[in-house]
Amino acid sequence: MTTPASSAPYKLGLNHVGYTTLVICIFFMALSTLAAALRVWTRVVKRAKFGIDDWLLIASVILFFPFCANILVGVYTIGSGQTYTDPLVLASKSQQYFKSEYAIPPLYAINVTTIKLSILFFYRRIFTTDSFLRNNYIIMGICTVWFVVAIIGDLLYCIPMATFWNPEVKGKCFNFPLYFLVMELVDMLLDIAILCLPLKIILSLHMPLSKRLGILCIFLLGALVIVTSAIRIGYVYKPSASLLSLAQASLWSVINLGVAILCACLPTYKPLFGKFHTICTSLWTNHFSANSGSSTTKAAPDSHSNPTAYYYRMGDSNGDNIHMTGVSTQIQSGSKAQSLPSDGVRVQRDVHVS
Numbered sequence: 202m203t204t205p206a207s208s209a210p211y212k213l214g215l216n217h218v219g220y221t222t223l224v225i226c227i228f229f230m231a232l233s234t235l236a237a238a239l240r241v242w243t244r245v246v247k248r249a250k251f252g253i254d255d256w257l258l259i260a261s262v263i264l265f266f267p268f269c270a271n272i273l274v275g276v277y278t279i280g281s282g283q284t285y286t287d288p289l290v291l292a293s294k295s296q297q298y299f300k301s302e303y304a305i306p307p308l309y310a311i312n313v314t315t316i317k318l319s320i321l322f323f324y325r326r327i328f329t330t331d332s333f334l335r336n337n338y339i340i341m342g343i344c345t346v347w348f349v350v351a352i353i354g355d356l357l358y359c360i361p362m363a364t365f366w367n368p369e370v371k372g373k374c375f376n377f378p379l380y381f382l383v384m385e386l387v388d389m390l391l392d393i394a395i396l397c398l399p400l401k402i403i404l405s406l407h408m409p410l411s412k413r414l415g416i417l418c419i420f421l422l423g424a425l426v427i428v429t430s431a432i433r434i435g436y437v438y439k440p441s442a443s444l445l446s447l448a449q450a451s452l453w454s455v456i457n458l459g460v461a462i463l464c465a466c467l468p469t470y471k472p473l474f475g476k477f478h479t480i481c482t483s484l485w486t487n488h489f490s491a492n493s494g495s496s497t498t499k500a501a502p503d504s505h506s507n508p509t510a511y512y513y514r515m516g517d518s519n520g521d522n523i524h525m526t527g528v529s530t531q532i533q534s535g536s537k538a539q540s541l542p543s544d545g546v547r548v549q550r551d552v553h554v555s
Contacts, residue, residue, distance in 0.1 A: 219276050222452045226269040229459030236466040237262045243469055254322035258465055261315040265458055268308045272451050275301040299366035302447060303358075306381075309454055310351035313388065316461045317344050320395055323468065328402055340394050347387055354380055382438045389430050396423045416468075423464040429457035 237259055244251055279298040321341050325334065358380070359365040364372030403416055436450035 218448050218452060222272060222276050222448065222455070225452060225455050225459075226273055229455055229462075230266060230269055233262045233265055233459055233462040236463050240466045240469050252322065252326060254319045254326065257315045257319035257322065258462070261312055261319060261458075261462060261465075264308070264312045264315065265462065268305075268312055268458065269455060271301055271304050271308060272455055275448070275451060296366045302451075303362065303365050305451060305454065306355035306358075307352055309458070310348055310355060312458050313461065314344055314348040314351075316458070316465050317391060317395060320465050323465070324399060328399055330402070333398070333402065336398060340391065340398065344391055347384070347391065351384055354384070378438050382434060385430060385434050385437075389427055392423065392427050392430065396427075419467045422467060423461070426457060426461045426464060429453050429460060433457060 240255065240258065243249075244255060275298050278301060279294045318341065321337055321344070324337055328334075328337075356362075358377055359372055359374040361370060361372050363370040364374055400417070403413060406413055406416075433450050433453045436446050436453065
């Protein structure tokens with residue numbers, strides 16, 4: 202007697218949400234690490250003292266990795282919302298998936314709070330008016346209260362916790378979609394308050410309009426965080442959220458935290474932008490000098506007959522590393538040579554010809 206052929210084992214294949222989540226996690230883990238490294242490098246180069254805002258940002262990047270790892274566990278457990286045809290396999294995989302989902306809210310709360318506090322402490326480095334500091338303290342206090350409520354609510358959502366992922370365990374869970382909506386709305390309002398906090402001072406600064414707008418744009422990039430939060434709410438706040446919907450919400454949680462880390466680092470890059478601008482200007486000047494120098498060199502008169510001649514020293518045959526040097530020869534009679542413009546570069550002005 203032969204037994205019926207058993208069905209082939211289910212091979213987990215990622216759907217479009219699964220592949221997107223995998224790529225987004227890798228991308229933002231790399232981007233957040235680079236953002237934090239540039240922030241640290243800027244502090245070291247400028248010899249600026251590390252503050253609590255820097256340490257909080259570094260902590261948020263470190264916490265971002267286990268958050269993404271937990272998201273990827275869910276991706277590879279149930280394929281980011283894919284449905285298994287075998288109900289027994291689906292039940293087993295679902296339990297593993299919902300364990301991962303249960304860990305997402307507290308990990309998110311810890312991560313997003315460290316980012317918010319990092320930004321608020323950074324503000325205190327720049328803005329020191331009494332009214333600003335008072336409002337800063339108020340928002341810090343609200344963030345702390347939100348964090349405490351979020352951790353308690355996330356961990357005690359189901360009593361016992363196993364009720365969340367194991368339907369055989371008898372327990373009680375409160376209305377999570379409503380709780381999530383309220384907490385996320387408060388979180389969004391805090392983001393808006395943090396963004397708007399320095400706007401009045403920035404707009405009143407006595408500097409060129411272009412520079413004010415540039416600073417303003419850096420701060421307003423945080424609006425992307427609010428957009429991603431709104432999208433997360435749209436996926437989670439559903440009376441009967443599907444596995445695919447929860448997977449999409451996890452994806453946008455990664456984007457939300459990744460963008461928040463980047464926005465928290467951008468305002469600290471001003472010295473880096475200034476150095477980059479100086480390098481680009483120098484390269485452009487050298488390039489322009491090289492292009493105009495080739496014809497000038499050919500037509501240049503002999504330096505013995507013209508004590509204020511210019512010459513161009515080529516770095517190599519390809520024309521790279523070109524230095525424009527002003528040369529003046531000192532007349533033997535002792536008369537002073539005319540001063541030559543050097544575009545802010547100190548050059549040797551006396552050449553002794555033997």
